[in-house]
Every structure is written in C-alpha cells, then in structure tokens.
Amino acid sequence: MHDSRIDKLANLLLDHSCSLKSGEHILIEAFDLPEPNLVTALVEGAAERGAVPLVSWKNNAILRSLYRTATEASMKAAAEFEGARMKSVQAYVGIRGAYNSSQFADVPHDRMDLFQQHWWKQVHGAVRVPDTKWVVLRYPTDSFAQAANKSTSAFEDFFFDVCTADxxxxxxxxxxxxxxxxxxxxxxxxxxxxxxxxxxxxxxxxxxxxxxxxxxxxxxxxxxxxxxxxxxxxxxxxxxxxxxxxxxxxxxxxxxxxxxxxxxxxxxxxxxxxxxxxxxxxxxxxxxxxxxxxxxxxxxxxxxxxxxxxxxxxxxxxxxxxxxxxxxxxxxxxxxxxxxxxxxxxxxxxxxxxxxxxxxxxxxxxxxxx
Known part of the structure; x- marks a missing residue:
C-alpha cells in the first residue's frame, strides 16, 4: 500500500533540506532499509525536479566485515573510491536503518579507529559536510521501534509526525x-x-x-x-x-x-x-x-x-x-x-x-x- 507520509518526507528532504535544483547531482545513500519506498520516492522526486539521482544501498553486516578486517590501506582505498563519488555530487541524503543496532559492537576499537580516521573523516568530514547540501535521517525499523519502547506501528506514527514538523x-x-x-x-x-x-x-x-x-x-x-x-x-x-x-x-x-x-x-x-x-x-x-x-x-x-x-x-x-x-x-x-x-x-x-x-x-x- 502506498504511504503518502513517505512522499511528504521525500518532498521535505528534497526541497527544504537539500534545496535541490535542476541539473544538480544528488547521492542517496541507504543503510539496512527494510524496503525501498523512501529511496524510490527520492529518486523519482529528484528526476521530476530535473536533478540527477545516484543511489548507494549498503548493508551493515557487510560494513561490519569491512571494519573488522580494516587496515590503513583498505580504509584509504575505500576513502579514495567514495571520496571521488562524493566530490561529484552537490547534494546528499543519508538514510540510516538498522536490522541490529549493535551490529558494530564487536568491532575492535583500533579497527573502528582506522575507519574513522582514514575513511569517514576523509569522505564525510572533509567533503560531504563542508561541500554538499546534505541531510541525514534514520528510518523506522523494528529494532528502532524496540529501542524507543514502542510497537512498530506506533513508532512509525511518531516518526513521521516528528520528522515532518513545521x-x-x-x-x-x-x-x-x-x-x-x-x-x-x-x-x-x-x-x-x-x-x-x-x-x-x-x-x-x-x-x-x-x-x-x-x-x-x-x-x-x-x-x-x-x-x-x-x-x-x-x-x-x-x-x-x-x-x-x-x-x-x-x-x-x-x-x-x-x-x-x-x-x-x-x-x-x-x-x-x-x-x-x-x-x-x-x-x-x-x-x-x-x-x-x-x-x-x-x-x-x-x-x-x-x-x-x-x-x-x-x-x-x-x-x-x-x-x-x-x-x-x-x-x-x-x-x-x-x-x-x-x-x-x-x-x-x-x-x-x-x-x-x-x-x-x-x-x-x-x-x-x-
């Protein structure tokens, strides 16, 4: 069933948060989403505005393996790859879901530190934050509702009400x-x-x-x-x-x-x-x-x-x-x-x-x- 609340959120992200203009490139990066509805709404909305949508769909279990096996060389290589992509866009929407909110709990600190230093800081800290029109948000997953001590349905109502405020x-x-x-x-x-x-x-x-x-x-x-x-x-x-x-x-x-x-x-x-x-x-x-x-x-x-x-x-x-x-x-x-x-x-x-x-x-x- 189509959920009009997703369309309202997508329009807010594109127009209010990113002020997306015709001809601009926008990267939509999604993590552990249970379904693609918000991503597809953003893709179609960006295209309707004359912009160029690009999509990256990520899985936190795979990221966990990348972090657990991190070396300075592997994190620098990832940063070079993703940094070039980030430099090519004018807008960014990061949608962060989680099947398991503790997915990275057993990543050793020294490996996570390599990620923070050589990948995250170089791509997001040095490029996305200062040089793009960016916005990040969570997505109402079952694990997120559980952390909020709400049923999934009640949490979705709360989520869309809060996120689409005036x-x-x-x-x-x-x-x-x-x-x-x-x-x-x-x-x-x-x-x-x-x-x-x-x-x-x-x-x-x-x-x-x-x-x-x-x-x-x-x-x-x-x-x-x-x-x-x-x-x-x-x-x-x-x-x-x-x-x-x-x-x-x-x-x-x-x-x-x-x-x-x-x-x-x-x-x-x-x-x-x-x-x-x-x-x-x-x-x-x-x-x-x-x-x-x-x-x-x-x-x-x-x-x-x-x-x-x-x-x-x-x-x-x-x-x-x-x-x-x-x-x-x-x-x-x-x-x-x-x-x-x-x-x-x-x-x-x-x-x-x-x-x-x-x-x-x-x-x-x-x-x-x-």
Whole structure:
C-alpha cells in the first residue's frame, strides 16, 4: 500500500533540506532499509525536479566485515573510491536503518579507529559536510521501534509526525535564542551530579531546523576550547561505535576531559584517546524539539529532546569552529526537565532555563508542548 507520509518526507528532504535544483547531482545513500519506498520516492522526486539521482544501498553486516578486517590501506582505498563519488555530487541524503543496532559492537576499537580516521573523516568530514547540501535521517525499523519502547506501528506514527514538523515555524521560534547565545560570554550549568562552566564568547551560533538533520530542533555553538571547567554527569545512555554507554561522567580542567567514567570506563577512555582533540569539546547545543521527549539510543533524535542539551567531545563544526580537530564527534545528552532531575542554565548572570523550561519572555515560545 502506498504511504503518502513517505512522499511528504521525500518532498521535505528534497526541497527544504537539500534545496535541490535542476541539473544538480544528488547521492542517496541507504543503510539496512527494510524496503525501498523512501529511496524510490527520492529518486523519482529528484528526476521530476530535473536533478540527477545516484543511489548507494549498503548493508551493515557487510560494513561490519569491512571494519573488522580494516587496515590503513583498505580504509584509504575505500576513502579514495567514495571520496571521488562524493566530490561529484552537490547534494546528499543519508538514510540510516538498522536490522541490529549493535551490529558494530564487536568491532575492535583500533579497527573502528582506522575507519574513522582514514575513511569517514576523509569522505564525510572533509567533503560531504563542508561541500554538499546534505541531510541525514534514520528510518523506522523494528529494532528502532524496540529501542524507543514502542510497537512498530506506533513508532512509525511518531516518526513521521516528528520528522515532518513545521521547520519554518521552528526556525522563527529559535531566533531570540540565537540572539541571546550570540550575546553571551559565560555559560553555567547545574543538574544532579553536574556543575559546569565555560565560555561561548565570539563563537558563531547556528539554528538547526530541518536543513541537515531530520528530525531537527536545536541551536548549537561551541565552547571556547580551553574554557570548560567542572563536572558533568549525563543522564541518558548513548550508543557509539556499536557499544551502549551509560552513567557517563566527565571532569574538565581548562577544556580537557581529565577524568572519564562510564559503564565501560576502559572503552570510553580508549575513544577519548583516539587523538588530541577527542578530550576537548567541539559543540554545545540546546534541544528545542518538544515532540521528542524520551531518549531512544539514537543521537539524531536524542540530541533534539525538549528540555535537553548536548555536549560533544571531538570535532567542531566549520560553521561554529572553536579550533578543535578530531576524528570523533560524540553528542552526549543531558535532559534537564523536572522528570529527569531538573537543572539550570545561566547566560552570564541571567537564568535562561530552569528544569527544561525557558524563562525569558522572548523564549517562551520554545516551551510550547513541553
């Protein structure tokens, strides 16, 4: 049966996210999708707009074998192959499904590090992110629904509702927050187990409303690289490189993570030792999508949760660059709503958000539906 929700999502991806124009080449890259309906809708939609669609259909079990057998030579060869392809397109849509969300859990860290350094960073970090009109999203698979503690049918309803939000209205509501972040110097954050301070002075502020991630809903910047001091205890789990981490706690001194603990302290420290920049943070962001309320072990959803923020060890984005370079970029989420223990965010001497709710009058619209 034809699902009109897929057509609506495809049109949003092509027109709002990619602003696809006649004559442009678009790469549609799909991972572990249970059926091709969104891909075919994108192919046909791109062709209708006079663009040239290209498709790559990938399987995570095969990628697992490539990662487990990785050598520097094999990863560089893959990067050369895929980098040439990425350089030939003007737009990119990445659709990420998963039959098994833990497919990469048994890939040794040193092999996954080879992938991150020589393949992912060279293709996606160096070409896709700065040089294409790109957007990435998940797909509502059974395993994804299970991680969200929903039936597949209920999760599909949630997925399409959240992903096809009114992003123009979201962008308008974010404007006062952008202005306040641009004017701020010191940020102070408190929550259970958390007392953190840093500066965002003179770092660009970027509102996100459907152009790069679907679903979307965040406003991000970056801490001044050496300015973070204090302790943070994240209250959501995070899946990274196939492993689920919980009870993550960092202690910062002059921007550097000097202590890291979690449910797998050895592995988290191995990740943070990937390179010099991995123990510094390249992003700080406030979640503004109040339709997303509970974590589901998926960064693209979890980092947008209403009443949350995320702090990111690793690479800074070019648009909000604090000078930190790394082959990792790991968004870790702390929810500050009262049902998650509460917490405050201060900009300089003004309390901006308490228990997940914005307090200044010009930010109250961001509380809608929370």
């Amino acid at each position: 992003y123009k209205a979201m962008g308008k509501a974010q404007e006062p927050l952008v202005a306040r972040m641009q004017a701020a110097d010191r940020v102070r954050i408190t929550a259970p187990g958390t007392a953190l301070e840093f500066s965002i002075k003179d770092i660009p502020v970027i509102p996100c409303n459907g152009e790069r991630n679907i679903p979307d809903g965040e406003v991000f910047t970056a801490p001044v690289r050496d300015s973070i001091n204090g302790i943070i205890r994240f209250n959501t789990q995070s899946r990274y490189q196939g492993t689920v981490f919980s009870d993550i706690e960092f202690e910062f001194k002059d921007g550097k993570i000097i202590r890291a603990e979690s449910s797998d302290t050895e592995r988290i420290n191995a990740i943070l030792d990937s390179d010099e920049g991995a123990r510094y943070c390249g992003e700080w962001s406030l979640g503004t999508n109040n339709r997303v309320r509970e974590p589901m072990l998926d960064t693209l959803f979890d980092e947008k949760i209403g009443g949350s923020f995320h702090l990111t060890p690793g690479q800074a984005y070019e648009e909000a660059d604090n000078g930190n370079n790394s082959r990792i970029h790991w968004d870790l989420v702390l929810i500050q709503r009262a049902d998650y223990g509460g917490g405050d965010i201060w900009f300089d001497d003004e309390l901006i958000r308490k228990d997940g709710h914005f307090l200044p009058a010009d930010l109250k619209e961001l509380n809608a539906g929370l």
